[in-house]
Amino acid sequence: MTGSTLPASRVSRLLRGQGALVALVILVALASVLYTGFLSTYNISSFFRYNAMFMLLGIGMTFVIITGGIDLSVGSVAALGSVAAALASPHGALAGILAGVLAGTVVGLLNGVLITRLRVEPFIITLGTFLGARGAAQYFSQRAAVPVDSGGPFAQVGQGDLLGIPVPVLIVAVILAAAGAALHGTRFGRTALSTGDNEDAARLMGLQVDRVKVQVYTLSGLLAGLAGVILAAQFGAGQPTEGVGWELTAIAGVVVGGTLLSGGRGSVFSTMVGIVLLGLIFNILNFENGRGVITIDVFWQNVIRGVFLLAVVLLQTRSMRARPPR
Structure with a gap:
């Protein structure tokens, strides 16, 4: 009896800890059976090329949330980064x-400095920069898309391929590997985790909490600016009106991946699973519309996505409660 229950308990722990990954595998398996062309090279390439922007936002947001913070500005910063990149292209x-990345880095640094110096909640500070970055994007673009040279090398950042792999995917892969190593293998990562777990205790231990907070918000802004660069290169223009709701997608991906909103625990690799899972829902709904049997309006797509997100988050919450204390 002991031999039969031991594997079952291991499976149970695996399912609780990797609920988003299990849901992703199930969805991919079902979609590959139901929809012709779902596993085609074109669909896979297009899917990851577009969602690379959200993956970058998710990586930055993971670090912010791990410290117990939040960054509502990333969608607007991506729009500002796209405008800056297009103007400099x-x-x-x-x-x-460099222009797009610098624009995002400046806003991220501003977030971190204001949060640590003024001791104001990150929600308030980043809400302010959310509005400010959006206004700046519209001002510098004169409220119109800023075209880039569609045939030039800049466009290849979003539209090009290297060895058959979309350039945005390669960019994400490099940053993901570096971010994972930084989070779990450096003092910076350990301090970020300790800050989110118990900030007062981290300060008493002599950890440089404020410095790490500035660094994670700067990183979040930098990656949002880079997402803006890819946005401009991919669509051939800086987009001052884009990025609306992107911060919610990034936060949702982080939460679905299993990172605690209260901070202290998380993984950038799990965030990638969450981002892919959320993007996959829209991809599947588009295939469903293409079959012509039923047509799901974009508004109902958002409703379905929201319900699915709520269900996954509830499952993740139950799994966290079921885990033994650390």
Whole structure:
């Protein structure tokens, strides 16, 4: 009896700890059977090329939430980064990339400095920069899309392939590997986790809590700016009106991946699972619409996505409660 219950308990722990991954595998399996072309190279490439922007936002948001914070500005910062990149792109691909990344980094640094110096809740500070970055994007773009050279090297950042792999996916892969190593293998990562777990205790231990907070918000802004660069390159123009609701997608991906909103526990790799899972829902709904049997309006797609998100979060919450204390 002991031999039969031991594997069952291990399976149970696996399912509780990897609920999002299990849901992802099930959805992929079902969709591959139901929809012709779902596993085609074109669909897979297009899916990851577009969702690379949300993956970058999710990586930055993971670090912020791990420290017990929140960053509501990333969608607006991505829009600002896309405008900055488009405006600088005539001077070359490198200028466009640096301009977009710099714009995001400045906003992220501002978030971190204001939060640590003024001791104001991150929700309030990042809500303010959310509005400010959106206004700046509209001002510098004159409320119109800013075109880039569609045939130039800058466009390849969003539209190009290298060895058959979309360039945005390669960018995400490099940053994901670096972020995972930083979170679990450096003092910076350990301090971020300790800060989210118990900030007062972290300060008493002599950890540089404020410095790490500034760093994680700067990182979040930098990656949001990079997402804006990919946005401009992928769609051929800086988009001052894009990015609406992107911060919610990033937060949702982080939560679905299992990172605690209260901080102290999380993984960038799990966040990738959450982002892919949320994106997969829209992808499946588009295939369903293409069959012509039923047509699901975009508004109802959002409702379905929200209900699915709520269900996954509830399951994750139950799994966290079922785990033994650390």
